[in-house]
Amino acid sequence: MLRPLLLLLAATVLLALLPLVLGPFHVRVGLSMFLSAGLALSWYILGGFAAYYSFGHTVFIGIGAFAAALSRDLWVSGHWAGQLLLGVGSAACVSAAVAALIAWPILRLRGHYFTIAMLAVALVCAEAVSAFPVFQGAMGVSLPNIAPPGMRVERFYYWAALALLLVTVVIAMLIARARLGYGLYAIREDEDAAMMLGVPTTRLKITAFIISAALTGSFGALYAFNLGYITTDSVFRGALSLEMIVHALVGGMGSIFGPIIGAVAMTALTKVALADMLEYHLAITGLVVIVVVIAAPEGLIGVVGRWRRNRRHRGRNP
Amino acid sequence: MSTFIQTVVNGVLFGGILSIAAVGFSLIFGVMNVINLAHGVFVIGGAYAALVAWSTLGIDPLLALPVIMALGYVLGSQFQRHVMQPAVRRGNPVAALLVTFGFALVVVNLLTVWFSSAVRNISPSYAFVNLRLGDLSIDAVRLVCFGIGLVMIAALSLFMRRSRLGRVIRATAQSELGARLCGVDSKGVYAATFGVGSAFGAASGVLIGMMLPFTPAEETLWTVYAFIVVTLGGVGSPAGAMLGGVLMGVAATLTQTYLGAVYTNMVMFLILLLMLLVRPHGILGSAFRASR
Amino acid sequence: MSIVLRARGLTKRYGDMVVVNDVNFDVPAGGVMSLIGPNGAGKSTIFNLLTGYTPLNAGSVEFAGQMLNGMPTHRIAALGIARAFQIARPFRGLSVRDNVRVGALFGRAGARDVEASIDLALRLANLADLAEEPASTLTIGQLRKLELARAVAARPTLLLADEPLAGLVPAESDEILASFRDMVNHGMTILLVEHDMPAVMQISDHVVVLEAGAFIAEGRPEVVARNPRVIEAYLGQELPQ
Numbered sequence: 001m002l003r004p005l006l007l008l009l010a011a012t013v014l015l016a017l018l019p020l021v022l023g024p025f026h027v028r029v030g031l032s033m034f035l036s037a038g039l040a041l042s043w044y045i046l047g048g049f050a051a052y053y054s055f056g057h058t059v060f061i062g063i064g065a066f067a068a069a070l071s072r073d074l075w076v077s078g079h080w081a082g083q084l085l086l087g088v089g090s091a092a093c094v095s096a097a098v099a100a101l102i103a104w105p106i107l108r109l110r111g112h113y114f115t116i117a118m119l120a121v122a123l124v125c126a127e128a129v130s131a132f133p134v135f136q137g138a139m140g141v142s143l144p145n146i147a148p149p150g151m152r153v154e155r156f157y158y159w160a161a162l163a164l165l166l167v168t169v170v171i172a173m174l175i176a177r178a179r180l181g182y183g184l185y186a187i188r189e190d191e192d193a194a195m196m197l198g199v200p201t202t203r204l205k206i207t208a209f210i211i212s213a214a215l216t217g218s219f220g221a222l223y224a225f226n227l228g229y230i231t232t233d234s235v236f237r238g239a240l241s242l243e244m245i246v247h248a249l250v251g252g253m254g255s256i257f258g259p260i261i262g263a264v265a266m267t268a269l270t271k272v273a274l275a276d277m278l279e280y281h282l283a284i285t286g287l288v289v290i291v292v293v294i295a296a297p298e299g300l301i302g303v304v305g306r307w308r309r310n311r312r313h314r315g316r317n318p
Numbered sequence: 319m320s321t322f323i324q325t326v327v328n329g330v331l332f333g334g335i336l337s338i339a340a341v342g343f344s345l346i347f348g349v350m351n352v353i354n355l356a357h358g359v360f361v362i363g364g365a366y367a368a369l370v371a372w373s374t375l376g377i378d379p380l381l382a383l384p385v386i387m388a389l390g391y392v393l394g395s396q397f398q399r400h401v402m403q404p405a406v407r408r409g410n411p412v413a414a415l416l417v418t419f420g421f422a423l424v425v426v427n428l429l430t431v432w433f434s435s436a437v438r439n440i441s442p443s444y445a446f447v448n449l450r451l452g453d454l455s456i457d458a459v460r461l462v463c464f465g466i467g468l469v470m471i472a473a474l475s476l477f478m479r480r481s482r483l484g485r486v487i488r489a490t491a492q493s494e495l496g497a498r499l500c501g502v503d504s505k506g507v508y509a510a511t512f513g514v515g516s517a518f519g520a521a522s523g524v525l526i527g528m529m530l531p532f533t534p535a536e537e538t539l540w541t542v543y544a545f546i547v548v549t550l551g552g553v554g555s556p557a558g559a560m561l562g563g564v565l566m567g568v569a570a571t572l573t574q575t576y577l578g579a580v581y582t583n584m585v586m587f588l589i590l591l592l593m594l595l596v597r598p599h600g601i602l603g604s605a606f607r608a609s610r
Numbered sequence: 611m612s613i614v615l616r617a618r619g620l621t622k623r624y625g626d627m628v629v630v631n632d633v634n635f636d637v638p639a640g641g642v643m644s645l646i647g648p649n650g651a652g653k654s655t656i657f658n659l660l661t662g663y664t665p666l667n668a669g670s671v672e673f674a675g676q677m678l679n680g681m682p683t684h685r686i687a688a689l690g691i692a693r694a695f696q697i698a699r700p701f702r703g704l705s706v707r708d709n710v711r712v713g714a715l716f717g718r719a720g721a722r723d724v725e726a727s728i729d730l731a732l733r734l735a736n737l738a739d740l741a742e743e744p745a746s747t748l749t750i751g752q753l754r755k756l757e758l759a760r761a762v763a764a765r766p767t768l769l770l771a772d773e774p775l776a777g778l779v780p781a782e783s784d785e786i787l788a789s790f791r792d793m794v795n796h797g798m799t800i801l802l803v804e805h806d807m808p809a810v811m812q813i814s815d816h817v818v819v820l821e822a823g824a825f826i827a828e829g830r831p832e833v834v835a836r837n838p839r840v841i842e843a844y845l846g847q848e849l850p851q
Contacts, residue, residue, distance in 0.1 A: 051411070053412050053415075055415070055419075105595050106595075108595075109594060109595070109598075111411065112353050112411075112412065112415060113594055113598050115353075115412065115415060116353060116545060116590075116594065117591060117594045117595070119542070120542075120587050120590045120591040120594065121591060123542065123583070123587040123590075124584055124587040124588055124591060127581075127583050127584035127587060128584055130580070131580045131581055131584055179715045179716075179720075182708065182711055182712050182715055183712070183715070183716065185701065185703070185704060185708070185712070186701055186712045188703070189701035189702060189703050189704060190699050190700075190701060192699075193695075193699035193701070194701075194712070195683050195684055196661065196663065196683055196684075196687065196693060196695075197687060197692075197712060197713055197716055197717075197760060197761075197764070198683075198684045198687030198688050198692075198713075198716035198717055198764060199684060199712065199716045200684045200685075200716075201684070238538055242419060242423070245416070249416070279427075279430075279431060280427060280431070281427075282423045282424075282426060282427040282430075283423060283424045283427035283428060285420075285423055286419070286420035286421065286422070286423030286424040286427070287420065287424060288420075289416050289417065289419065289420030289423070290401060290405070290416075290417050290420040290421065290424075293405045293408065293410060293413050293416050293417050293420075294401070294404045294405050294408065294417075297408045297409070297410055297413075
């Protein structure tokens with residue numbers, strides 16, 4: 001565990017220094033990459049470890065965003081660090097609470113029933129946030145700028161997102177090596193066999209679900225702060241759910257770094273390489289999904305792994 | 319009281335449309351155990367095709383209906399054969415969900431680019447006629463569409479029970495291996511089933527385009543509506559789609575009248591969630607498999 | 611002789627069909643006890659009842675000082691009963707070692723001394739040289755050993771082995787039987803369901819015979835083998851004199 005942690009720290013330091021040499025556009029692309037990567041990895045904690053594919057995870061982005069916005073009175077006066085921590089913290093807590101509430105009934109469902117049920121949860125919540133005036137979803141809520149005076153706004157959010165991503169990666173690494181992780185793998189491979197081996201499947205699934213929700217909500221809060229003004233439609237978006245899944249698939253579902261690699265690759269593709277085809281963003285994402293599922297089901301990590309194995313073989317038999 | 323009856327009548331009429339919008343989805347789900355997340359784009363696509371026929375070519379949508387159904391069949395069956403089958407072979411349990419979702423994204427994007435996200439509708443010459451029956455007011459277009467929908471569902475039911483292809487589809491649905499051992503080309507059956515489901519989806523789109531305003535982004539809604547109908551009424555059978563559709567339609571209009579239009583979708587989605595948790599195979603159960 | 615598990619009045623009905631009919635037995639600590647009987651005798655169902663996978667219609671199971679009635683499967687496993695299945699259910703995406711690790715982490719010992727439990731289990735099941743291989747590449751004989759290793763890694767007091775020798779060649783069977791002897795030496799009690807009579811005679815200290823869900827005989831293997839009721843159950847009639 002020590003060596004990967006040191007590498008991680010080194011990478012983080014390097015990434016943290018980049019805004020000092022990059023222009024605002026690239027800093028914003030980086031910010032976007034960190035948000036997408038963090039969201040994809042948060043989704044992966046349930047979808048990758050336990051293979052419970054949630055098609056409605058945007059619900060936690062929305063809940064986190066609105067929790068941060070509506071808890072304004074808690075943090076609006078104070079040091080920017082406190083504002084960030086409290087805003088993100090309330091988002092994490094509310095998301096975790098909602099997840100805890102629905103976990104037991106929802107996680108009893110298997111396979112595509114779970115998938116669609118999460119989609120239904122997202123739809124219900126989005127409608128509720130719009131319909132009930134207390135949430136101000138239809139009219140929208142604004143969030144004050146919490147970047148410290150003197151610091152460029154995009155740099156502040158870049159660093160905040162990087163820090164949250166680092167926290168998420170460390171949590172994922174800890175889970176992967178712990179009893180929880182192995183239990184989730186067992187659930188992914190054969191849930192009934194796992195149960196008979198003594199794995200407390202319900203408890204572990206609920207734990208993973210709550211952790212995933214809290215992390216997703218935290219990124220939702222950052223997303224909201226970055227947007228500055230949120231409505232139901234801007235944060236409870238089906239496209240966001242799909243992006244989390246696509247990023248994890250594209251990168252590779254076999255490793256916690258898959259979602260990160262996939263998010264970075266897809267962001268680079270859509271925001272940089274194909275930036276002037278923005279109106280085709282959805283279609284590109286859809287095509288990528290189809291191609292990856294058919295041609296590269298193990299994602300980029302799998303493709304690289306296969307390529308390296310082939311090279312080794314060819315080396316042995318010239 | 320008359321408000322209540324009017325609401326229920328409206329609900330039944332709306333429900334008929336929901337039924338035909340769902341029957342194709344139900345067939346695909348029942349036979350292939352696939353949740354077709356591209357269903358909504360066939361519905362919306364049908365509406366846009368009817369729009370093109372009507373506004374550009376001057377053809378009444380009901381006349382264009384058979385052609386649009388045929389187009390839907392071809393597109394659906396080819397997509398199933400050339401995209402879904404390879405995807406599912408890879409073994410990922412959500413392959414079909416992902417690939418249909420991806421297809422939906424592509425089509426929605428293209429429709430938005432071609433037609434813009436402006437709200438459209440199709441208003442043929444008989445569009446704003448209202449029939450009166452005592453205290454009740456019935457929209458002529460809705461009644462005609464309801465009638466057509468009923469005929470089509472009955473036709474599908476007959477087809478599934480009496481025709482050779484219908485029998486083959488049912489056999490494959492109950493036991494694919496058994497059917498193959500009897501010489502059935504199961505891959506062809508699946509492609510055909512998906513085609514039939516898509517054709518009915520497109521047909522419902524033509525009818526919906528005549529009754530309601532539509533935009534490309536609504537496709538997700540129609541997929542979810544179809545799913546609600548199926549989880550309410552039952553998987554795989556036209557009768558289940560009919561039952562679920564009418565129940566859902568009445569629930570929708572009742573919510574609209576007595577709670578407020580802004581709550582309609584929320585109530586619908588809550589019904590979906592509850593049914594998934596309690597009885598996901600619907601009131602009538604699955605037509606092809608033992609329901610859990 | 612202490613008793614590891616006490617089963618009283620075990621009964622299981624599916625509709626009108628009584629699959630297990632008021633069965634009683636004690637499993638003595640240390641050693642191998644075998645449950646035998648013709649097909650349909652209810653042996654696998656009894657395993658399901660003991661592990662809590664199937665609820666009892668009547669009867670009780672006492673183990674480790676507790677009544678197991680109504681306890682969820684994973685809690686029974688954590689108490690110290692482990693099961694190795696006839697149809698192997700490996701975690702195909704994991705290596706052999708990680709498969710066994712799951713057994714160790716969620717068994718009686720929990721997360722203590724996990725590596726030691728894994729190593730012991732691999733050694734007892736004769737799988738140490740395959741530890742890093744993905745479970746998807748194993749042969750049926752190796753998969754059986756993996757089932758046993760996963761169960762043993764949980765450091766159970768009682769191991770339920772469901773037809774572990776089915777479909778194996780004699781060499782593979784001998785390996786499994788030798789593993790059982792090792793496990794017993796390490797303090798485990800084994801409850802075995804098996805059809806391979808020579809193996810049962812060879813390995814068992816005690817045998818219980820069932821037929822059509824009911825108990826018909828028990829005792830030392832040689833004694834049971836000569837019991838006319840048992841012979842009749844297997845062959846359908848008494849052997850001609």
